[in-house]
Amino acid sequence: MANILDYLDWRGDLTLAQDPFNEVDNLILAELSFVDFGGIVPGPGGGRAVPLWKAAEAYFAKTEGRPIDMGVLVPNQIPELLRRTAASPRFRDMKLNGFVDHLDTVKAEQFAALAAECGDGTVYLSFRGTDDTLAGWKEDFYLSCMREVPAQKMAVAYTEAMAHQYPRIKLRLGGHSKGGNLAVWAGVFCPTAVQRRIAAVWSNDGPGFHDDILSLPRHIRLAERIHTIVPKSSVVGMLLEHEEDYTVVDSSQQGLMQHDGFSWAVLGNRFVRLHSVTRQARLTDQELRGWVQGLTIEQREKFVDSAFQVLEASGAQTLTDLKADSFKAVRPMVRALKDLDKETREALLKFMSILFMSNLRMTLEGIQEETEKSLLRNGKKAERSAGKKG
Template sequence: MANLLDYLDWRGDLTLKQSPFNEVDNLILAELSFVDFNGIVPGPGEGPAVVLEEAAKRYLEQFPAGERIDMGVLVPDEIPDMLRKMAQLPRFRSMRLGCFVDRLDADNAQQFAAVAVETGDGAVYCSFRGTDDTLAGWKEDFHMSYVSEIPAQKLAVEYLETVARQYPRRKLRLGGHSKGGNLAVWSGVFCRAAVQKRIQAVWSNDGPGFHDDILVLPQYRRLADRITTIVPKSSVVGMLLEHGEDYVVVDSREQGLMQHDGFSWQVLGTGFVHLREITRQGRRTDLTLRTWLRELSPEQRERFVEGLFQVLTASGASTLTDLKEDWLKSAGAMVRAMKDLDKETRDALVDAVGLLVRSNVKVLLEDWQQESQKKRREQKKRENG
């Protein structure tokens, strides 16, 4: 099965003039914003954009040759390999990177990063980073369930406006993976009308949706036909909240929640392997999560989120990697923190964890069953000649 890295080997020798920008290029540039370009790519108004080939060289030379670059627990470790390939290929190496921003405020649960890519075909792709390894970033994501606008969404609008001013005559493409996809759509909806007119396309790659009141706004409806939401076949993250636009379902080599990893999405030619719909269990998981959320008032959701992150940070951890590396210490501190929560919040946490575990197990079982059936059909075809 082929993925983003295979696509680079297949199509990397073709410029955008020879083969136009496509949905796979979009995900590659969305993943690019997870790279820490601090000190390499200038911020807005801080200087000319840097050629991708040079930016990649400067980033990679920070690490010993052959050393695995740890991107964190949930950020794909293939990203440095992707960057290394991009720097060698005609399709990507001459692209220019600018307007790099990376802000983290743990006290206020704010995580935002983005980079602007001059793609070389007259457009600029604004790549919004999804949730990284920081607990602050994850807490901000959970705030979406009860807050009308999280800090990263506000910063995304400001960022798009800034990029639009720095590139006054360029068409704009917006995209991101996970929360980054949500930020891409949000910025496109709430930017000034003059900027919105310049937006060529918006991609939400398995990004969560929005509350119903956003989907009926005129500025959302004006942009809706330019928004593409891509989700894997058993999507969980991308199905959260509401989407006003149709979504594209793609195949993945992983099962369950691990399908959120964009490097698991299957590529064929210039696009992903499309499926007709998400799996039955994926739809059931979506319905179960929505029902559970609807049963909680905004105040209950807030208490749930505060309780959850009180438990997660009880050991002093600030990232998921911290939790993983000192699991015994973290587990003990989290158990003690659970005891300090009020009964309603503690019960809600237990219910939520149980719900996710049961849903993921069911998704895994269905995926394995479908894969087994597929292999049996292929075997019969071979046997029948």
């Protein structure tokens, strides 16, 4: 299957004047906010925008001589994505500005964003999804039990600040994973005058929201401009509640790994669409929602705190730390798990079993689907061959 890197090879020579901004462009800019542009791209109100090609040169000069590891769950193709966008007429002259990167491990706060002047009279505000840090993942889990997590509040403030920096210019908001959730949240809760200037909001497999958010007049006003994209076996993007209209796309991966935007199938200037998410994804979604809704808000918060208490007992601050020292991490994590009360420990184990079994079942379902496709292709080849012989 072709992906966003292939798209840059195929259509990167077409400017936005020749072929208008599309959903694939959105995912590319959403992924670029994972790049650490600190010291390269100015923050909000901090200086002149930097052409993308120039920012890429500075980034690779800064990282020259050492491997670029994006972490356990952040795709390592992102530096290559930056390299190809910097070489493409479609993206190279876009100007980057407003880069922020905030991390507070004590308060479990993680927020990063980037503004791209697209050159077609719009600015794309790219909100970074969850990175490699445990703090970022803890904040994600708080989405189920807090009215507003710190990153959502920062996303609203960032949108307002960049709207002030770019007056009278149309805005696009987007992000992948948690970044998609932040984009929608910022679009819903930014000042009304700013909301009117939003041309589109893109949530690329981002978690949803509580029911009461979807029924707000502020959300209803924006709903037709919100574009939600999920892969066929989406788990992350189907968490909590979503707008009814979402696009399901094909993926080259199986199970939870379909969350990786580099696995999404591209044809021309759009993703390859499917009619719906898989049956197993729907069942897992129902099982997770049922489990979450069976807990009170207080129980959810206690669960999140306890889960990360176990992870942080290892001394790790990132998922990469956990992976690198997995053997050393196990013993303190087991001790921390034993210290939990029985109810919390059972809740944590139940949650892990749902995710583990769902990933296994989705993977098997994906293998079965690919096998059936292969048999169908081989059958058609055999028919054509028999026809030629006849």
